[in-house]
Amino acid sequence: MTEFRGVGIGLGVAQGPVARMAEPLPAPSDAPSTATPEEETARVREAVAAVARELEERGAAAGGSARDVLEAQAMMAEDPTLETEVDTRLQAGKTGEWAVFDAFASFREQLTALGGYLGERAADLDDVAQRVIARLRGVPAPGIPDPGHPFVLVAKDLAPADTALLDLDKVLGLITTEGGPTSHTAILAREKSIVAVVGAAAAKDLPDGTTVIVDAAAGVVTVDPTADELDRAQHRADERRSASSAPLTPGALADGTPVPLLANLGKPGGAAQAVELGAEGVGLFRTEFLFLSASSAPTVAEQRTAYTELLSAFPGKKVVVRVLDAGADKPLPFLNDAHEENPALGLRGLRALRASEDILREQLTALAEADAATRANPEGPADLWVMAPMVSTVEETEYFVALARDYGIKTAGVMVEVPSSALLADRILAHADFASIGTNDLTQYTLAADRLLGSVASFQDPWHPAVLRLVREVGAAGADLGKPVGICGEAAADPLLAVVLVGLGATTLSMAPTALADVRATLLTHTLDDARRIAEAALAADDAASARTAAQNAAARKKETQP
Ligand code: PEP
Ligand code: MG
Numbered sequence: 001m002t003e004f005r006g007v008g009i010g011l012g013v014a015q016g017p018v019a020r021m022a023e024p025l026p027a028p029s030d031a032p033s034t035a036t037p038e039e040e041t042a043r044v045r046e047a048v049a050a051v052a053r054e055l056e057e058r059g060a061a062a063g064g065s066a067r068d069v070l071e072a073q074a075m076m077a078e079d080p081t082l083e084t085e086v087d088t089r090l091q092a093g094k095t096g097e098w099a100v101f102d103a104f105a106s107f108r109e110q111l112t113a114l115g116g117y118l119g120e121r122a123a124d125l126d127d128v129a130q131r132v133i134a135r136l137r138g139v140p141a142p143g144i145p146d147p148g149h150p151f152v153l154v155a156k157d158l159a160p161a162d163t164a165l166l167d168l169d170k171v172l173g174l175i176t177t178e179g180g181p182t183s184h185t186a187i188l189a190r191e192k193s194i195v196a197v198v199g200a201a202a203a204k205d206l207p208d209g210t211t212v213i214v215d216a217a218a219g220v221v222t223v224d225p226t227a228d229e230l231d232r233a234q235h236r237a238d239e240r241r242s243a244s245s246a247p248l249t250p251g252a253l254a255d256g257t258p259v260p261l262l263a264n265l266g267k268p269g270g271a272a273q274a275v276e277l278g279a280e281g282v283g284l285f286r287t288e289f290l291f292l293s294a295s296s297a298p299t300v301a302e303q304r305t306a307y308t309e310l311l312s313a314f315p316g317k318k319v320v321v322r323v324l325d326a327g328a329d330k331p332l333p334f335l336n337d338a339h340e341e342n343p344a345l346g347l348r349g350l351r352a353l354r355a356s357e358d359i360l361r362e363q364l365t366a367l368a369e370a371d372a373a374t375r376a377n378p379e380g381p382a383d384l385w386v387m388a389p390m391v392s393t394v395e396e397t398e399y400f401v402a403l404a405r406d407y408g409i410k411t412a413g414v415m416v417e418v419p420s421s422a423l424l425a426d427r428i429l430a431h432a433d434f435a436s437i438g439t440n441d442l443t444q445y446t447l448a449a450d451r452l453l454g455s456v457a458s459f460q461d462p463w464h465p466a467v468l469r470l471v472r473e474v475g476a477a478g479a480d481l482g483k484p485v486g487i488c489g490e491a492a493a494d495p496l497l498a499v500v501l502v503g504l505g506a507t508t509l510s511m512a513p514t515a516l517a518d519v520r521a522t523l524l525t526h527t528l529d530d531a532r533r534i535a536e537a538a539l540a541a542d543d544a545a546s547a548r549t550a551a552q553n554a555a556a557r558k559k560e561t562q563p
Helices: 037-062 064-077 080-091 096-114 116-120 122-137 160-164 184-191 201-205 227-244 268-276 287-291 300-312 350-355 357-373 394-406 419-423 425-431 439-447 454-459 465-481 495-503 513-523 528-539 544-561
Strands: 003-005 007-009 013-020 151-155 171-176 196-198 211-215 220-223 261-265 281-286 318-322 383-388 411-416 435-437 485-487 508-511
Touching: 003 201, 013 171, 013 227, 037 064, 037 080, 037 096, 037 122, 064 122, 080 096, 096 122, 171 211, 196 211, 211 227, 227 513, 261 268, 261 513, 268 300, 268 513, 281 287, 281 508, 287 300, 300 318, 300 357, 350 357, 350 394, 357 383, 357 394, 383 394, 394 411, 394 425, 411 419, 411 425, 419 425, 419 439, 419 465, 425 435, 425 465, 435 465, 439 465, 465 485, 465 528, 465 544, 495 508, 495 513, 495 528, 495 544, 508 513, 528 544
Parallel strands: 013 151, 151 171, 171 196, 261 281, 261 508, 281 318, 318 383, 383 411, 411 435, 435 485, 485 508
Antiparallel strands: 003 220, 007 196, 013 211, 211 220
């Protein structure tokens, strides 16, 4: 085994020796001890004291709220009631391991029965018991290992408390054998920018000390890499570090071809961070995120306030607002009331809005009013573009564009997220002012794989040549008709795929603001001709993995031939 796959979280790459999280210890046997109760008592006292000191030391080193948690655990270890419980069992001739296991278990039951704050401490008690038993057995304690040097942590999955306590100076990367891209571990890893590959079952056989490369961008772990592979990974990590501190220049290819880099936002409050990270505008404002917890349709006034705040944050910049995309994973009670067997294929997006046209009309009213309210912005008004989600026919395009124009929206477009729209992009773009490709849904619908379902997660890969061909259709139609074609799905945040998408005709890229630096830096290393050649290489592949490899090879070949 030289490499295996999982789901990469983020785009980083890390390398280092593996340290495994020790598995929970098996329950001790309740066979009588061969030692005397006094000898067992001395062993237990030593182990309890050592564990308590270790917890205190770790707490002092971690500081903050972690210190409070660990000090409380240290006190639990030395709790006199527990000591009495343990002693009773030792006097009955049991081993120290079993006495601790059984006494802590019964104390745990009492705590759980109390409920509330004390009930929640039951899991902490388990952790203390495991540590004491591990010490009695002379084996490593379960939990985050401490091999004394930086390491790549390999675990089944992490408890939130473990993840929160990770020392990022020591943990170079993380591999879990379980968990998917939306697991708690993945969410925290993303938040803390930990280079992680989750759900990599093959990691269960990795011995401690093995050197690995964790490539989150590719979702691949390389075992015992060659010196060359290690060098390349290091180079990528260095490039990434320097990309994050590079100047915030407008997105462009190496030959100067502009590729505006825009932000995906769900709340006007996200605007400040997007601007700080160099977003040149907004490529997708997901309006449904504003109203996910609302039970009734938002009023025109409350929408106008939100849109005005958004437009005011981007003076002189393009802001693409998507009208409500309700349904499937984002149901809005006031738009989706019918139970559907297949909500992703149901009354979703523009279909749902059309069925409640008043809500769509009110949203267009609010958008037009916010646009008018920000016209006089001294730094220049934002350039408002409005688009509809889940458009699957030419007729829907005509409907939406005509309606938006009725409300004075000057630039009205559609999202291309359904294969039918991509295949008819030329006719759709004859009516719409622009198209924005939602690669998340386009991949889901092209590969017929629910984007929320872990069991088919491997199909949800926008590198698939079938998806790329559809993007090419839209790019070509946009070029023929002189209409902009943006990308606003997660694919735009993958730097090399971003190059491919530009090679296929995308004119702007929109992504989570934290991804902007990597994409900006990678675009600057390829010309438009390069991008087209790299895209051709990916298109010629049979599947997503080979498309990615073909693009990597094509990109590397170009670099080698450069002076
Ligand atoms: C997409 O489908 O790619 C997209 C950008 O829309 P959402 O993720 O909100 O469905
Ligand atoms: Mg979508």
